Amino acid sequence: MTASNPATPQPDFIRIEGVTKSFGTFKAVNNVSLNISKGELFALLGGSGCGKTTLLRMLAGFEAPTEGRIFIDGQDMAGVPAYDRPVNMMFQSYALFPHMTVAKNVGYGLKHENMTQGQRDDRVKEMLGLVQMAHLAYRRPHQLSGGQRQRVALARSLAKLPKLLLLDEPLGALDKKLREHTQFEFANIQYKLGITFVVVTHDQEEAMTLASRIAVMDQGVIRQIGSPSDIYEHPNSRFVADFIGSINMVDGEVARVEANGVEVLCPTLGEPVFVAPANSHRQGDKVSLAFRPEKVAISRRKPAAAINVLKGKVLDFGYFGKDSLFRIKLATGRVLSVNAVNTARMSAEQAVATWEEDVYLSIAPEAAMLFGADS
Amino acid sequence: MRSATRDWFNRRGWRDVIIASPYLWLVAFFLVPFIIVIVMSFAKTATQSPPFAFLPDWPFIRFETYQRLFTSSLYIRAGAISVYNAAVATVLCLLIGYPMALAITRAGKSLQRLLLMLVILPFWTSFLLRVYAWIGLMGKNSWFNKALTSAYNVFVPTSWELPGIQMMNTNFAVVLVMVYSYLPFMVLPLYANLEKLDTTLNEAAMDLGSRRWEVFRDITLPLSIPGIIAGGLLVFIPAMGELIIPSLVGNAGDPMIGRVIQQEFGQNRDWPMASAVAVALLLMLVVPLMLYNHFEAKAQKGAA
Numbered sequence: 284m285t286a287s288n289p290a291t292p293q294p295d296f297i298r299i300e301g302v303t304k305s306f307g308t309f310k311a312v313n314n315v316s317l318n319i320s321k322g323e324l325f326a327l328l329g330g331s332g333c334g335k336t337t338l339l340r341m342l343a344g345f346e347a348p349t350e351g352r353i354f355i356d357g358q359d360m361a362g363v364p365a366y367d368r369p370v371n372m373m374f375q376s377y378a379l380f381p382h383m384t385v386a387k388n389v390g391y392g393l394k395h396e397n398m399t400q401g402q403r404d405d406r407v408k409e410m411l412g413l414v415q416m417a418h419l420a421y422r423r424p425h426q427l428s429g430g431q432r433q434r435v436a437l438a439r440s441l442a443k444l445p446k447l448l449l450l451d452e453p454l455g456a457l458d459k460k461l462r463e464h465t466q467f468e469f470a471n472i473q474y475k476l477g478i479t480f481v482v483v484t485h486d487q488e489e490a491m492t493l494a495s496r497i498a499v500m501d502q503g504v505i506r507q508i509g510s511p512s513d514i515y516e517h518p519n520s521r522f523v524a525d526f527i528g529s530i531n532m533v534d535g536e537v538a539r540v541e542a543n544g545v546e547v548l549c550p551t552l553g554e555p556v557f558v559a560p561a562n563s564h565r566q567g568d569k570v571s572l573a574f575r576p577e578k579v580a581i582s583r584r585k586p587a588a589a590i591n592v593l594k595g596k597v598l599d600f601g602y603f604g605k606d607s608l609f610r611i612k613l614a615t616g617r618v619l620s621v622n623a624v625n626t627a628r629m630s631a632e633q634a635v636a637t638w639e640e641d642v643y644l645s646i647a648p649e650a651a652m653l654f655g656a657d658s
Numbered sequence: 659m660r661s662a663t664r665d666w667f668n669r670r671g672w673r674d675v676i677i678a679s680p681y682l683w684l685v686a687f688f689l690v691p692f693i694i695v696i697v698m699s700f701a702k703t704a705t706q707s708p709p710f711a712f713l714p715d716w717p718f719i720r721f722e723t724y725q726r727l728f729t730s731s732l733y734i735r736a737g738a739i740s741v742y743n744a745a746v747a748t749v750l751c752l753l754i755g756y757p758m759a760l761a762i763t764r765a766g767k768s769l770q771r772l773l774l775m776l777v778i779l780p781f782w783t784s785f786l787l788r789v790y791a792w793i794g795l796m797g798k799n800s801w802f803n804k805a806l807t808s809a810y811n812v813f814v815p816t817s818w819e820l821p822g823i824q825m826m827n828t829n830f831a832v833v834l835v836m837v838y839s840y841l842p843f844m845v846l847p848l849y850a851n852l853e854k855l856d857t858t859l860n861e862a863a864m865d866l867g868s869r870r871w872e873v874f875r876d877i878t879l880p881l882s883i884p885g886i887i888a889g890g891l892l893v894f895i896p897a898m899g900e901l902i903i904p905s906l907v908g909n910a911g912d913p914m915i916g917r918v919i920q921q922e923f924g925q926n927r928d929w930p931m932a933s934a935v936a937v938a939l940l941l942m943l944v945v946p947l948m949l950y951n952h953f954e955a956k957a958q959k960g961a962a
Contacts, residue, residue, distance in 0.1 A: 345861055366868055380862070391866050395868070440865075
């Protein structure tokens with residue numbers, strides 16, 4: 284699913300060193316340091332106003348950092364204007380030139396390259412072939428569908444074979460089917476050309492499927508950098524755990540520490556929950572217990588496991604075809620979300636449970652996570 | 659039956675009334691009078707009121723006004739001077755107005771409002787008053803004329819030096835006052851056009867390697883052609899038929915078409931001739947416009 288170019292690993296191909304961008308007293312980007320290696324597909328993920336777009340615009344050269352430096356392939360970008368950077372950008376709105384044909388759009392950046400007209404035409408053809416748009420080369424942007432425009436925008440931003448390609452919410456304007464198709468295509472093209480991609484997105488699914496590494500941003504700072512599975516399975520903070528995917532987050536206190544784990548007492552769960560491994564938690568620590576909905580087993584019959592079993596009633600459920608999402612109300616009144624895969628070909632009511640039915644939830648000790656109350 | 663009428667009225671009556679009323683106005687106060695003018699242009703002058711007649715001599719319809727239009731140097735000259743003055747004024751308005759409009763779009767939101775206000779501010783004073791003000795400014799004893807004269811004298815050899823530039827009653831004065839008067843008609847449509855342009859297109863062009871002036875040449879300028887055409891028409895059309903400015907500051911020996919029409923209707927009491935000149939003026943304005951629309955539509959089709 285993710286592609287990283289095997290050729291010449293260059294871990295500090297792009298170096299962002301202590302970059303801050305202030306607008307007045309507001310720090311849109313606050314002391315961010317980050318290395319991106321050559322040929323990587325890197326995602327900046329965060330909500331609106333988290334600073335990801337500002338960081339992208341600083342890489343493109345549309346904004347200058349207030350503090351800190353940016354290096355691309357060893358070259359300091361300070362004072363280098365956007366038109367002289369080995370960087371191209373695919374804009375969120377695509378920003379295709381409405382008065383030019385598809386071919387002219389793609390070839391626009393090549394005017395400044397030291398190439399013959401024949402070489403330019405060949406490059407345009409090659410890029411349009413890459414995004415399967417060669418047959419529409421003489422259309423104007425307003426005669427294209429959203430997906431076609433997006434391909435032209437991609438071809439245009441790739442045409443100069445930049446060292447770094449920036450993509451601003453690249454799949455944002457596409458419908459779901461097209462998104463799924465396109466994200467694999469992106470990975471393919473990226474692998475073929477070996478160009479380093481930096482994607483900005485607020486959509487975690489987009490980030491997870493596209494990128495080999497993700498930086499989660501919040502309020503101008505990077506909260507965690509890691510592979511998609513790192514960030515999903517081992518979030519380093521409540522914020523990241525909450526931002527990526529859905530999660531049940533319950534406040535509690537460490538009651539007992541053992542060699543292979545800790546027992547957590549959460550007043551709203553009623554039962555103690557055993558979490559493995561112990562890490563550095565100590566008795567009496569205030570913690571947040573977190574577990575993802577799909578990591579909870581739901582059953583009508585009481586499971587054999589002796590620990591981490593909670594009893595509740597089905598409050599509500601949503602049927603999504605391949606799985607269902609249940610909202611289970613515990614005796615304490617606390618509501619938990621639980622995912623169940625619909626393995627049997629029956630209605631969700633028959634297969635798993637239905638409204639008002641008593642069910643048992645069990646959480647594997649390894650599936651639960653603990654966060655300090657302050658993280 | 660009554661309710662059927664009411665239904666019809668509710669369904670489309672109001673819409674039709676609203677669309678039709680301005681057109682009815684135009685028919686009554688533009689089309690009908692203009693047809694009268696066209697008809698009049700085929701008549702001959704007569705000592706009666708109104709001073710034209712078709713009867714009693716055969717043929718009742720005459721083309722001698724149009725013959726005179728194409729043979730008399732007075733009308734040809736007036737037409738040529740009108741086209742020349744209007745074209746120069748339009749080009750100057752574009753050269754002054756384009757940077758103005760662009761600068762306004764690039765200004766901050768509140769400054770933008772103020773600058774637009776300033777563009778239309780001259781309309782708050784009577785047009786006639788402003789032309790008279792120019793008469794004062796262009797006179798040989800005004801500070802404006804003196805400043806221009808001394809600036810001129812700095813750059814020319816001593817033998818060419820002037821005590822004062824003759825500005826009043828010249829074509830230069832006509833063009834100058836027309837540029838001044840019509841500048842807002844150029845700036846406003848250009849502003850409306852430039853303001854709509856997506857600035858991310860400029861960023862995209864810059865991202866692809868274009869410097870500022872290349873971005874202007876490749877993106878902003880071609881996308882603002884509709885605004886240039888709109889502004890150009892709004893300046894060129896009234897400038898062609900301008901009467902007041904050439905009458906007040908122009909040279910009577912170089913009349914523009916508007917003045918010729920006024921003279922024929924007024925002093926000469928030659929209504930058929932005046933009508934023929936008016937028809938010629940309209941054709942000079944409408945035919946190029948129709949040709950432009952025709953080719954524009956063709957170009958649009960070709961792109962599709």
